[in-house]
Amino acid sequence: MANKVATRDAYGKALLILGKENPNVVVLDADLSKSTKTAEFGKNYPERFFNMGIAEGNLLGTAAGLAAAGKVPFASSFAIFATGRAFEQIRNSIAYPKLNVKIAATHAGISVGEDGGSHQAIEDVAIMRALPNMVVLVPADGEETRQMVLAAAEYEGPVYIRMGRLEVPVLFGEDYHFEIGKAKVLKEGTDVAIMANGLMVAAALEAAELLAGEGISVSVVNVSSVKPLDEETILRVAKETRAVVTAEEHNIIGGLGSAIAEILGEKLPTPMVRVGLKDSFGESGRPYELLEKYGLGKEGLVKAVREALAKK
Amino acid sequence: MSTVDLKRKANLIRQDIISMLVPAKAGHPGGSLSAADIVTTLYFKEMRINPQNPNWADRDRFVLSKGHAAPVLYAALAEKGYFPKDELLGLRQTGRMLQGHPDMKRTPGVDMSSGSLGQGLSVANGMALAGKLDKKDYQVYVLLGDGEVAEGQVWEAAMAAAHYKLDNLTAILDYNGLQIDGPTDSVMSSAPLADKWRAFCWHVIEVDGHDIEALEKAFAEAKQVKGKPTILIAKTVKGKGVSFMENQVGWHGSAPNAEQAEQALKELREEGLSLGE
Structure with missing residues (x-):
């Protein structure tokens, strides 16, 4: 277990795969793209990357509109802001109409560390799990994150992916097979x-x-x-x-x-x-x-x- | 459709609004009637749509951000042929297609579920961004309420629409001056509205929201504007067309009973006759 990879880093890399393979994938961020690791997608696919500024409610609503018009938006921010600040946009503009938005949030849990309790989402899974139509996924390592992000893009409907800031041990190789709904x-x-x-x-x-x-x-x-x-x-x-x-x-x-x-x-x-x-x-x-x-x-x-x- | 035909259609839509609210026993006549001329001009003149193919990828989109005005949207969709007019009488009833607020999963022709105020402009922005990405020439329209603009998200979205130069987006603000708790100016002052939107770098057109000819011109102007989104600040009268509902805040969210509806329909039919219906 010597190697470590943060799930957010694996997310950033998975987005690059999607960028290449699926022209309908678009990414939105709220001025945190260096931390959520969406910046690299933005650099490679600038026309499909939307920085929405520090305005998470508008970000999730815009993602809903993009999805309604056939895009596959990945909406990213820290877990606390994505699911907390924008809860009701997720509830009414995404989950209720079952729109194809992927809420890919990073910096979940106390392993955020130094930023403290205000920035450590500890309730996001509960909030998202209570929403009808929402799929809720929590990857254990980088490889699982990669597979999960690709699976989420294939799945039709809203998905919440909860990722962390911290580097965590690599547990799985490419022979691992993640599937939505399987433990x-x-x-x-x-x-x-x-x-x-x-x-x-x-x-x-x-x-x-x-x-x-x-x-x-x-x-x-x-x-x-x-x-x-x-x-x-x-x-x-x-x-x-x-x-x-x-x-x-x-x-x-x-x-x-x-x-x-x-x-x-x-x-x-x-x-x-x-x-x-x-x-x-x-x-x-x-x-x-x-x-x-x-x-x-x-x-x-x-x-x-x-x-x-x-x-x- | 000619301007006089549009006026007749708006009159019929007003009659539909009143008729569907009676069996529903609840709903929002005031803000539906105030928006009737705007919605009629959009659905019967401006918008490129096909009721036989509601999900046509190249269609123009409409987001009713002030979703409580669902009756005016449903009436327009039914008049347009998206679903049988009989459905209007099932408004708000268990198991029926027409929900209290628009639901894109249940009602053909509804482009976005809405009703939680403040969210529609963001969604419209997303549709407009997608249109630009796909190099499609469809237009996106979104109708906001004047009480609704107290929601902060509206201004987040206003900023973003200008930032992304969404000239394929036209917002319409139904400026009827009343909200649930009273006059908008006493609940939460939003004036000066035109200056606010100008300050957010939008092209602003102030228009009489009941003058169909003026609305047609305003929509035509909006299409010509390049590099920025346009908003029509449409001055309207809440409850427009029914004498005892006009400018009465009490008709924001209560349905007429059979007797009141009969009186309202009588007035509207007389107006219709004067238009040569």
Whole structure:
């Protein structure tokens, strides 16, 4: 796991592929193109790149109009502004008419780091997941991001892709296959399952390795498609392990943990522990220090696994 | 269509508005009637459209940003033949095609779902940008309310339309001076409107929004303007055409009962006769 790539960097590169392959792809940004990594697309395809200035509501509305006229717009900003400031434009101008807009947001979660709590989206998945017609995706690494961005461009309808600022370990090669609506079992285990997405997938794999040394067998499932959710895989793994830990860089209210709890609660009640922000905002700090502090490091996961086992 | 025929059509559309609001028992007559001449001129004179092919890629587009005026749009679409006129009587009813606010997924001819105020100009900008990218010559029209321009997004979009030199875009501001809580000047002053849009680098045309001939000229002028978007600031009367609704804020969002509707239709039919209907 030596190599690291930020999902936002992989996004910027995937856009260049789309720029070449699909003339209908256009990109919009809100004065953050160097940070969201859309700038390179802008340099290569200037006529298909629209800087909308610091005006996210107008940006998402313009994306809706472009989609209504047959374009495939990728609308980018930081997750907090894309889903927060422009929520109702997304709701009424994109999700309600099911327009083909891809909301590709970066700088999600507390791993934004130094900028602090005002800039760390911890509620975006909950907000987007509550919208009918919206697909919600959270990539674990660069390769998955690349495949996800290409898949989103193929899919007809609104998609939210949640990416990060931080460089994260490379987990997958080109043989990996991302599919909207499918979860991936990365490691089979029998005692407990960690169902994670985003940068928590790498932490989950590390925690599983640590626990294996103690004789605890942990399944790791990458649930990068939060909506639609892969019920079949989740139920199968939960049935095998009979204890589930969910892990996300998001508030424990409304995100991946909630989505899985909803399914298990209705179809297969299973002891659960949700790892995430415990209904709190983040703060300034170095990304990995913050992740440790808020219980999102591998130690936090190990502790959660023990709690889940104790509930069995 | 000749100017006198347009006047007759606008009169029929006003009658449709009144008729459809009665069974709906709710809806917005005031702002629908104020926009009737504007919408009629667009759909029966200005716009290049084909009711047999509502999704024609080269068609002109219309975004009703003040989506609560849906009745005037529905009446125009029905008169144009996008769907049977019987549908008008299903307005706002469960399971029917005509929603309280425009819904592009349910109603043929509706180019954009709208109704949450302040969002339509941004969408129209996106359509106009797409037209330029595709080197198509279609025009995009968007109708705004004068209360609606209190929404900040309108000005974000105004800035962007000028920045991207969207001369294939024409906005129309239905300047009827009234909004739900009272006169626009007392709720939130928006004047001077023409100066504001000029300051945002738009070509501004001030026009009587009930003078169809003047509207025809204004739309023709807008098409000639290059390098910037145009807005028609159309002075209108809320409730226009029905004596007891004119300039009455109470008719912003309440439907006439059968008796009131009969009175309104009587007045409109008389006006129609005077136009030689």
